[in-house]
Amino acid sequence: MMVQQALIANSVHKSFSAPAEESSLAVLxxxxxxxxxxxxxxxxxxxxxxxxxxxxxxxxxxxxxxGEVLFMGNxxxxxxxxxxxxxxxxxLFPWLTVKENIAFGxxxxxxxxxxxxxxxxxxxxxxxxxxxxxxxPYQLSGGMQQRVALARVLVxxxxxxxxxxxxxxxxxxxxxxxxxxxxxxxxxxxxxxxxITHDVEEALILADKVYVMSKLPGTIIRxxxxxFARPRPISIIGDPQFSKLxxxxxxxxx
Amino acid sequence: MRSALRTIDLTVLALPVSLLAAWYLxxxxxxxxxxxxxxxxxxxxxxxxxxxxxTGLTPYSGTLMEHVxxxxxxxxxxxxLAAFLGLSLGLLTGRVSLIKRLMDPTIHLVRxxxxxxxxxxAMVWFGVGEKTTVFLIALAAFFPVYINAAHGFANVPVxxxxxxxxxxxxxxxxxxxxxxxxxxxxxxxGLRLGLGVSWGFLVLGELTGVTKGLGAVxxxxxxxxxxxxxxIAMICIGLLGKITxxxxxxxxxxxxxxxxxxxxx
Numbered sequence: 210m211m212v213q214q215a216l217i218a219n220s221v222h223k224s225f226s227a228p229a230e231e232s233s234l235a236v237l238x239x240x241x242x243x244x245x246x247x248x249x250x251x252x253x254x255x256x257x258x259x260x261x262x263x264x265x266x267x268x269x270x271x272x273x274x275x276g277e278v279l280f281m282g283n284x285x286x287x288x289x290x291x292x293x294x295x296x297x298x299x300x301l302f303p304w305l306t307v308k309e310n311i312a313f314g315x316x317x318x319x320x321x322x323x324x325x326x327x328x329x330x331x332x333x334x335x336x337x338x339x340x341x342x343x344x345x346p347y348q349l350s351g352g353m354q355q356r357v358a359l360a361r362v363l364v365x366x367x368x369x370x371x372x373x374x375x376x377x378x379x380x381x382x383x384x385x386x387x388x389x390x391x392x393x394x395x396x397x398x399x400x401x402x403x404x405i406t407h408d409v410e411e412a413l414i415l416a417d418k419v420y421v422m423s424k425l426p427g428t429i430i431r432x433x434x435x436x437f438a439r440p441r442p443i444s445i446i447g448d449p450q451f452s453k454l455x456x457x458x459x460x461x462x463x
Numbered sequence: 464m465r466s467a468l469r470t471i472d473l474t475v476l477a478l479p480v481s482l483l484a485a486w487y488l489x490x491x492x493x494x495x496x497x498x499x500x501x502x503x504x505x506x507x508x509x510x511x512x513x514x515x516x517x518t519g520l521t522p523y524s525g526t527l528m529e530h531v532x533x534x535x536x537x538x539x540x541x542x543x544l545a546a547f548l549g550l551s552l553g554l555l556t557g558r559v560s561l562i563k564r565l566m567d568p569t570i571h572l573v574r575x576x577x578x579x580x581x582x583x584x585a586m587v588w589f590g591v592g593e594k595t596t597v598f599l600i601a602l603a604a605f606f607p608v609y610i611n612a613a614h615g616f617a618n619v620p621v622x623x624x625x626x627x628x629x630x631x632x633x634x635x636x637x638x639x640x641x642x643x644x645x646x647x648x649x650x651x652x653g654l655r656l657g658l659g660v661s662w663g664f665l666v667l668g669e670l671t672g673v674t675k676g677l678g679a680v681x682x683x684x685x686x687x688x689x690x691x692x693x694x695i696a697m698i699c700i701g702l703l704g705k706i707t708x709x710x711x712x713x714x715x716x717x718x719x720x721x722x723x724x725x726x727x728x
Binding site: 268269270287288289290292293294296298300301302304313314316317318361362365 | 620622623625626627628629630631632636640641644645647719
């Protein structure tokens, strides 16, 4: 039964102290989160509520002060391609082409060039970037850069995807398009995803389960299962139950 | 830029052409004696003789290549030393805060002494000539290489480091595929500045008593009253500086062919 759970956060506390300051700022307080395998879990909260800190802990970039975060039953000790991250800024390597960026992880893992070639072209196709293989990141739009960032981690077939407000910097239409891309990918690959967002609508469109976080110090104030079957069309936004959930959560956030 | 070169802009040419014409007139009419300002025609003849010999116009007839070779060797040894030390110390202080606190303030203290100020001490330590020249070049070229390398290595964006880590890069892979390419534009800037400084300090070192080298030619020609050799040696140093800079850029672009902010020659 334990194996079913990909990520478990158990009463995690985290605070930061600014240099030259005596007091410290509590960012996360008693956070407990569970992500089942194959599940998409969204963490919604106002900006600056510490939700990205929780993701950084899950990614292994930071350590909790107290409490534990387990991945597949083991304590997380550092970053790993098993828990691949899509950042808010695409964070592509500007000196590499689209294809070289996507091949980065495979090359690092010393996969054979022929297999790298095959996998890269498959995932370039999947995220809809065929024809842009030899472009550099600065030549792409924000949405396309995020597609590269997505392909770069998907190609490693990670056990879990950690997505830190990946579409927050995009314009409204591109954001909708990217949500559809992610949706169709999740139908095809069934990945386990922890998705951080401040956009309640985005959380309800994408996730199976939503955790709602409070303002600082961040605590979980609500956990809910999203009752809509997948795949969900964009028109779900007009569904009365959808609107009701959305306004409930928004009311809790303010 | 390139199209501006293709369609020749007469405004740009006006000043150098009139200067050249004035120089020619003043020198040819004998208004200024040739030991103060040799005429352009004379300069061309002496340059040919300097390069290929045969006419024996000056004591330097046909010796261009040996002076050039001597100067290039000194610049290469001094600059290589500066590049090696500057890049490796820059990496250490840029990435390791303990080493930065340990070394960086002292390095900047030493930097505050102008390079020329080291000349007398260097002459005491290394004697007149070869070693002193290489020492001065290495010392002067070290600082721009070091400062830019330390800055470049220290300012690798955290999000790129994290991206590399989560994609599976260990310490070595992270250095080779993230830190080095991210710092690369700064490294190039430092190396180019260092190479430029190297040519400057080559002249300083060579003025102080070596027998071969373009700086030595300049000083020697002054003593022998061969004034026309001085601008020729100056032009040679200028050209060599430009050529070595272009070669350095070629090598750098070869190392990271797709780098954004690729430098142009």
